[in-house]
Amino acid sequence: MRPMNPVFPIGAYLFPFLLILLRLSMVVFMLPLWSSKQIPRSFKIGFALALAFVLTPVVRVDTAGLPLVTVILQEWILGTVLGLAVRVLFLGVELAGTFISDAMGLSLATVFNPEMGQSTEVSTLLGLLAMLLFLALDLHHDLIALIIKSFEVLPAGRIRTENLLKEGIALGGQVFALALKMAAPVLVSLFVVNLLMGFIYKAAPQVNIFFVSLPVYILVGFLVLFFSLPVLIQFLENRFAGLEETVIRLFTVSKG
Numbered sequence: 540m541r542p543m544n545p546v547f548p549i550g551a552y553l554f555p556f557l558l559i560l561l562r563l564s565m566v567v568f569m570l571p572l573w574s575s576k577q578i579p580r581s582f583k584i585g586f587a588l589a590l591a592f593v594l595t596p597v598v599r600v601d602t603a604g605l606p607l608v609t610v611i612l613q614e615w616i617l618g619t620v621l622g623l624a625v626r627v628l629f630l631g632v633e634l635a636g637t638f639i640s641d642a643m644g645l646s647l648a649t650v651f652n653p654e655m656g657q658s659t660e661v662s663t664l665l666g667l668l669a670m671l672l673f674l675a676l677d678l679h680h681d682l683i684a685l686i687i688k689s690f691e692v693l694p695a696g697r698i699r700t701e702n703l704l705k706e707g708i709a710l711g712g713q714v715f716a717l718a719l720k721m722a723a724p725v726l727v728s729l730f731v732v733n734l735l736m737g738f739i740y741k742a743a744p745q746v747n748i749f750f751v752s753l754p755v756y757i758l759v760g761f762l763v764l765f766f767s768l769p770v771l772i773q774f775l776e777n778r779f780a781g782l783e784e785t786v787i788r789l790f791t792v793s794k795g
Contacts, residue, residue: 556595558600559690569622629669635717636665681783
């Protein structure tokens, strides 16, 4: 009896499938909205599996002569840095909200945020604003398309991880700078209010400056935040507009 020829070469399909799944999973689990704890983990895994299953027959994966551990590590680093490139702005928004809350005296008033766990009200507000803007600009679709394109531009096993790691470190360093830029109007205004409160205390030491200043800080902080929202939204739009360029730059520096 003649042995049956395999109709489907499972061995040749499985390894490329796993590499594609690894890159997709790292990005999907870090993307805004997808990283939310409100979305079941099983759904995220299912989405990554389905996308990897569709892409595997059409994506060329040639890892001949390369150590398995090296290829897996390259895919893990690439997926993580690509996810971080998108996540940086949202981390900056969260940190900006924390700065503002601390300056307004609201740091002890935290709420449960399904996206980020425990966070301040201002962090939650700014995070929701950034998320709505992200979805309104249709960036979630554009980013998924770019990630799919990455398999064409950066085949598995042909990635320069040293350049990618440098870019990842540089992206991480942007979080603090972005947070300061977004929180600057409120922080500067509250600094001026703090100086005025100091003068009032010197002029009238009998005034309980703590009970007087706290509602003033909250009022001024929210007023400045409200009137600076158009500027903040424009800033976020400009940063989101450069997101695709950032991802393409990562593709360029990662080419082996």
